[in-house]
Amino acid sequence: MLSTDFIDLLKILIRQPSVVGAEHSFFRVLQRELEERGAKVMWYEGVLVAQGHDPFSAMFSAHIDRHGLVCTGPNEFQYAAFVSANRTDLLNNSVSEELMSKVTGRYQQQPVFAYEPWSGVYRGKGVIKKSYVCEYRNNLIFEIDGLNDVVAGTPIAFEGTLKIKDGRIEGQLDNVLSAAALVHMFSLGFKGTAFFTAQEEAGKSWRYLLEWFRRFGGSTNKLYVVDTSPFPNIDAANEQLLVLRTKDANALFNASSTESLAQLCQRNQFSILYKDKYVEANNAKLVAAGETAKSIGSTEMGRVIAASHGLVDGTTLQVPTTNYHTMQESAAIESVDAFLQILMQLAE
Structure with missing residues (x-):
């Protein structure tokens, strides 16, 4: 045990x-x-x-x-792994990508919170209302209620225990x-x-x-x-x-x-x-x-x-x-x- x-x-x-x-x-x-x-x-x-x-x-x-999200514009959030890797396309060339493409729907109603990346200071919370692969950007996009004032570059963590x-x-x-x-x-x-x-x-x-x-x-x-x-x-x-x-x-x-x-x-x-x-x-x-x-x-x-x-x-x-x-x-x-x-x- x-x-x-x-x-x-x-x-x-x-x-x-x-x-x-x-x-x-x-x-x-x-x-x-x-x-x-x-x-x-x-x-x-x-x-x-x-x-x-x-x-x-x-x-x-x-x-x-x-895995988490990052704010990329006013009330705009993307999957942090692809932003960090400077990736704009899901090519399905790895197990990770294949799985992430499949599980986007599972994040609906998921509580999240914003934080300062260096200190970890809490900057607000919200709830994911929608997640999808954008046909124009070919990337995972998330819509969140409650984090309208978060600025670009702010990390967004999934809340969980x-x-x-x-x-x-x-x-x-x-x-x-x-x-x-x-x-x-x-x-x-x-x-x-x-x-x-x-x-x-x-x-x-x-x-x-x-x-x-x-x-x-x-x-x-x-x-x-x-x-x-x-x-x-x-x-x-x-x-x-x-x-x-x-x-x-x-x-x-x-x-x-x-x-x-x-x-x-x-x-x-x-x-x-x-x-x-x-x-x-x-x-x-x-x-x-x-x-x-x-x-x-x-x-x-x-x-x-x-x-x-x-x-x-x-x-x-x-x-x-x-x-x-x-x-x-x-x-x-x-x-x-x-x-x-x-x-x-x-x-x-």
Whole structure:
């Protein structure tokens, strides 16, 4: 079972806004929580780095940005991830985009609030009355009641809390769940390094991570990137406790690290699934039926491996979830508990 300390920490963090491109105030909250747990914290552009007494003993990374909106004009709001990435088109070339195109209707009547990106100071609240893909701008557009006076550039966070029911935790988990796990590790004596990256949902976090390794990394930079992983329903998510990958759309992951991680899961009797193989198997069925294959996904791990030319290598560990990129994303408590156990064993 999950400890009360971890649940309490997750409840605190999930209430703090961290919209893509406006993560500064969340970094400040993280810094406080980490320093209270004895970590040495350094803040760089786009990445907060927390270290224990043996920084290169183990290295983990979790992105801390969450989906939200940004004001782009008088009473005009767009999906922050696409504004941050300077994107104007939904090309459906990633799992994230495919899912966001499908779930726009789910945000109707969703409470939201505006905040100052640096301080996190509250600037008003409203309710989403409509969301749609604009045929002229080819982007996700939102209409909000209650935020008429908000100025362009103001981030708008989805309002929500953590819920626990039927053996699952529920909320906007991606990726505050992993961030909370890494912070909690310092309470348990973690001695290595944890990276907390910004703008992953906009495809930018790998740049900040790579810059750190170029400046400070050693000769062996074995990294574990932790995140959530979407499944279509609870039954599919519950088929495995943890999700691994051998690759993503950008690069092959470190085979040795992936195999060692798989063996560790097996020794703990934690069931696993390789997400890339899962998607490829489903794609074979789609193609056979004359339908279009889906992307195997683009991750922070794959992006940094591809761009680092051997400087950074590693693999990923993910928690299977449902209702991805919504306020009702949920994960089995059993999966989260297994996730925390494996992280600490990797750090030994």
